[in-house]
Amino acid sequence: xxxxxxxxxxxxxxxxxKGMALxxxxxxxxxxxxxFPEEKTPQGFRFRGLHAQRxxxxxxERCIGCKLCEAICPAMAINIEIAERxxxxxxxxRYDIDLTKCIFCGFCEExxxxxxxxxxRVLEYHGEKRGDLYYxxxxxxxxxxxxxxxxxxxxxxxxxxx
Amino acid sequence: MINVEIDxxxxxxxxxxxxxxxxxxxxxxxxxxxxxxxLSIAASCRMCLVQVEKVPKPVPACATPVSDGMKVFTSSEMxxxxxxxxxxxxxxxxxxxxxxxxxxxxxxxQDLAVGYGATSSRYGEEKRVVLHKDIGPLVSAEEMSRCINxxxxxxxxxxxxxxxxxxxxxxxxxxxxxxxxxxxxxxxLSGNMIDLCPVGALTSKPFRYTARNWELSxxxxxxxHDGLGTNLAVQVKNNRxxxxxxxxxxxxxxCWLSDKDRFGYEGLNSxxxxxxxxxxxxxxWQEVEWQVALEYAANALSQVASCAGATEVGALAxxxxxxxxxxxxxxxxxxxxxxxxxxxxxxxDFSADGKRxxxxxxxxxxxxxxGANASSRVAGGEPRKFLPWLGMKVAEIGTSDxxxxxxxxxxxxxxxxxxxxxxxxxKGAQANLVHSADDDPLMKVANKAIVAxxxxxxxxxxILKAMATEKQAATDASLKGxxxxxxAAAIARSLAGGERVAVLLGNFAQQHPQATQLQxxxxxxxxxxxxxxxxxxxxxxxxxxxLANALPGAEGMNAASMLAAPRKAYLLLHAEPExxxxxxxxxxxxxxxxxxxxxxxxxxxxxxxYANVLLPVAPFTETxxxxxxxxxxxxxxxxxxxxxxxxxxxxxxxxxLGNLLNVAGFDHDSSEAVRDEVLGGMDIPAKLNNALxxxxxxSALSPQPSGLQRVSDVPIYxxxxxxRRAAALQKTRDAEEPRVAMRGDDLEKIGVSAGDRVxxxxxxxxxxxVAAADDSLPPGVARVxxxxxxxxxxxxxxxNVTVERA
Numbered sequence: 001x002x003x004x005x006x007x008x009x010x011x012x013x014x015x016x017x018k019g020m021a022l023x024x025x026x027x028x029x030x031x032x033x034x035x036f037p038e039e040k041t042p043q044g045f046r047f048r049g050l051h052a053q054r055x056x057x058x059x060x061e062r063c064i065g066c067k068l069c070e071a072i073c074p075a076m077a078i079n080i081e082i083a084e085r086x087x088x089x090x091x092x093x094r095y096d097i098d099l100t101k102c103i104f105c106g107f108c109e110e111x112x113x114x115x116x117x118x119x120x121r122v123l124e125y126h127g128e129k130r131g132d133l134y135y136x137x138x139x140x141x142x143x144x145x146x147x148x149x150x151x152x153x154x155x156x157x158x159x160x161x162x
Numbered sequence: 163m164i165n166v167e168i169d170x171x172x173x174x175x176x177x178x179x180x181x182x183x184x185x186x187x188x189x190x191x192x193x194x195x196x197x198x199x200x201l202s203i204a205a206s207c208r209m210c211l212v213q214v215e216k217v218p219k220p221v222p223a224c225a226t227p228v229s230d231g232m233k234v235f236t237s238s239e240m241x242x243x244x245x246x247x248x249x250x251x252x253x254x255x256x257x258x259x260x261x262x263x264x265x266x267x268x269x270x271x272q273d274l275a276v277g278y279g280a281t282s283s284r285y286g287e288e289k290r291v292v293l294h295k296d297i298g299p300l301v302s303a304e305e306m307s308r309c310i311n312x313x314x315x316x317x318x319x320x321x322x323x324x325x326x327x328x329x330x331x332x333x334x335x336x337x338x339x340x341x342x343x344x345x346x347x348x349x350x351l352s353g354n355m356i357d358l359c360p361v362g363a364l365t366s367k368p369f370r371y372t373a374r375n376w377e378l379s380x381x382x383x384x385x386x387h388d389g390l391g392t393n394l395a396v397q398v399k400n401n402r403x404x405x406x407x408x409x410x411x412x413x414x415x416x417c418w419l420s421d422k423d424r425f426g427y428e429g430l431n432s433x434x435x436x437x438x439x440x441x442x443x444x445x446x447w448q449e450v451e452w453q454v455a456l457e458y459a460a461n462a463l464s465q466v467a468s469c470a471g472a473t474e475v476g477a478l479a480x481x482x483x484x485x486x487x488x489x490x491x492x493x494x495x496x497x498x499x500x501x502x503x504x505x506x507x508x509x510x511d512f513s514a515d516g517k518r519x520x521x522x523x524x525x526x527x528x529x530x531x532x533g534a535n536a537s538s539r540v541a542g543g544e545p546r547k548f549l550p551w552l553g554m555k556v557a558e559i560g561t562s563d564x565x566x567x568x569x570x571x572x573x574x575x576x577x578x579x580x581x582x583x584x585x586x587x588x589k590g591a592q593a594n595l596v597h598s599a600d601d602d603p604l605m606k607v608a609n610k611a612i613v614a615x616x617x618x619x620x621x622x623x624x625i626l627k628a629m630a631t632e633k634q635a636a637t638d639a640s641l642k643g644x645x646x647x648x649x650a651a652a653i654a655r656s657l658a659g660g661e662r663v664a665v666l667l668g669n670f671a672q673q674h675p676q677a678t679q680l681q682x683x684x685x686x687x688x689x690x691x692x693x694x695x696x697x698x699x700x701x702x703x704x705x706x707x708x709l710a711n712a713l714p715g716a717e718g719m720n721a722a723s724m725l726a727a728p729r730k731a732y733l734l735l736h737a738e739p740e741x742x743x744x745x746x747x748x749x750x751x752x753x754x755x756x757x758x759x760x761x762x763x764x765x766x767x768x769x770x771x772y773a774n775v776l777l778p779v780a781p782f783t784e785t786x787x788x789x790x791x792x793x794x795x796x797x798x799x800x801x802x803x804x805x806x807x808x809x810x811x812x813x814x815x816x817x818x819l820g821n822l823l824n825v826a827g828f829d830h831d832s833s834e835a836v837r838d839e840v841l842g843g844m845d846i847p848a849k850l851n852n853a854l855x856x857x858x859x860x861s862a863l864s865p866q867p868s869g870l871q872r873v874s875d876v877p878i879y880x881x882x883x884x885x886r887r888a889a890a891l892q893k894t895r896d897a898e899e900p901r902v903a904m905r906g907d908d909l910e911k912i913g914v915s916a917g918d919r920v921x922x923x924x925x926x927x928x929x930x931x932v933a934a935a936d937d938s939l940p941p942g943v944a945r946v947x948x949x950x951x952x953x954x955x956x957x958x959x960x961x962n963v964t965v966e967r968a
Contacts, residue, residue: 064261064262065371066261066262067374067377068261071374071376071377082371082372083371083372084370084372088304089262090371113261
């Protein structure tokens, strides 16, 4: 009985027809390919991309050099040096993130008590040399200055979940 | 002994102890803030509330004495609820600034809030604000809002440091911890408040905001600053010493650290560090490779030794050097054929050298042996050499009931030993002092005799004579004609009434020009009252230098004679002769007169003027080595960080110098090998020997009337090369510009009032200083500190000076 069933299956090319039907369905269905960079996929407000350091509205940098991000970073990508500034506050004299080491886990952002280090929605950045992806404090602050509006907006949306 | 049950665990504990101690015995942790085992009980934080059976309310474990059959529950519902409630109250006013706080990560409040607190706060009102205070350059009180008023710092100052310098002002919500208005906390133990503070209210000023505590790795070390051998944890980050904290050792430093030990590390990172070997050519310093510098030094040394004779080579080392360094130095010098090596740089009286040990059975020869005569000999039958040490274990000081301390700036020279004595005095011991200055030791002094330096021997003779009468012993012929004064009689009476008597000679007595006489008299006083007799060791290796034999033999010259009769070549190990030697000007002129000075130093010091070769060597954190403490305890340590720049451990430098000079026996490949060569098979306790066999010279006992006598202390933060360069310590009141202090009436005689600038002349040398009045000094005495840049222009630490209006 089984033999006869298989004979007809092979003889009538049933699998081929099934396969072609699937191909045909997708051939005429709406395409989901995104034409990057002209087109972009939607991003969530918690997207974890390029890092930035934020400032307060007064222009004062937020970072207080507590080193919690450095301590928690599982990839050990963050390197901080601290010193007392003339006004008696503790500030970083060096704040480097090695993006070639970073695994974008977002722990730094999570650990930050003052929301200074954040991950932005920017994912299109590149380096031509290895060293280009070693972000220093000035570069991170520049990122923050450029993207502050979006960063602040995303934090505001997320606020009720935090 | 009674039985207590804690959380179902039965422990046996003596009556009178507290529940928290019983819990500790049972291995159960009870959260606490204000309780500290070395301090009195305040029961102010209420964190240690526990439930006790049949007691309706929770009770504080730190202040509740145990009773037989007591049942304690530390984690019952009642206890947990009470602890959570207390934690909530403590956190009401505590700022949530842990990320900014230096204590964050090692904070008791932070830890206990996680362990015993609630997950969130119910308090939304304004928090209390306490203004910051300035309590000196060492301890930061910048954020007093963090204070939880446990009063540990207050109790520490009062009970351990001996003087109430911190206190709690105002009441209730307004209670604040502060120092006296406008006053700083000047105790030499102030840094311990940082360790005691369970929150971040009192933190270290030099360490402030330089690192977070979890980044630091912890390396064990031993303090080089004084003879106690304090155990340190050197905390290191990026090959740099970031701070120093104590390692608890009940037999040595308990859980304390003096400020010198704690903040001295700043000197290790000083800008004055020598980092490259340098050779002076045509009057100009040139940085060279090690090979070049070492060959230059070796050639120059061997040239002096062969042309002018080996005895023209002299070596001076500080007693702060390690055992290995001292041993290799003396081996090198002896290999060259010279016997001129010494580490007792501040000593003036060397007449004990070469004296045989006495056979005083009572003078606590450590090896109790085969009778009085035999005990003065070691197994080989060799007569025992004189080797001054503490004469007892450090811990025994605390259990003495009568003490005689001769010539010691106790608090400044031995901060932690002074603390031990203070505790003994609190327990009822009587402290008696004989000294030339009346600095407050911050403890109750039973009797004191404050006399001019030349009358010290006489005063001791008086005590001895009074003691002989007291004990009905025969007096020595040399004591004839000594008239016993009231103070001496009182001291003798006090000592005679004791069971565990300790007679201790301080730095001042050891540096005294009649040191041997003082020592003989003190030894006999101890003998008569059956007490122990010892020396408070000045530096980390005051005993180790003797074991390493870094002192001249019968033929050699000692530190003083080497400088009095200048040599052609000097080898300096860590020494800054003008600051470390007894006679600054003599040392300096000897250095200038020398043809060759090879300075092994961690710092670019005054030697740049007179030396020919500067070899950068590593301080204690950068080398392995051994210190033998004043109680004869051998403590080896490893380097905590790599030597700075091109600096190298001094034992390695000396070893290579030995090779280059073709001296035999310089093939050690580790400092441990050197140590084993020195101490291997040595019975150290049998070597320690304070007993001298000599007779007192009656001439020493009668003070010659003379002019104004100099009394010198070495200021606490000028005592060694490292602390001299510790920036924060140099800002303290103890490091203020030295003044010449005299009695008010003595000042009046020369027509000077306190605050005037005066000219102090000693022999041919003079310096300008500010005069100060101090009526506690004996008459005819001018107190001029030594070992300080401002008084380098003067001569010996003792002797006559004249003071006149500048």
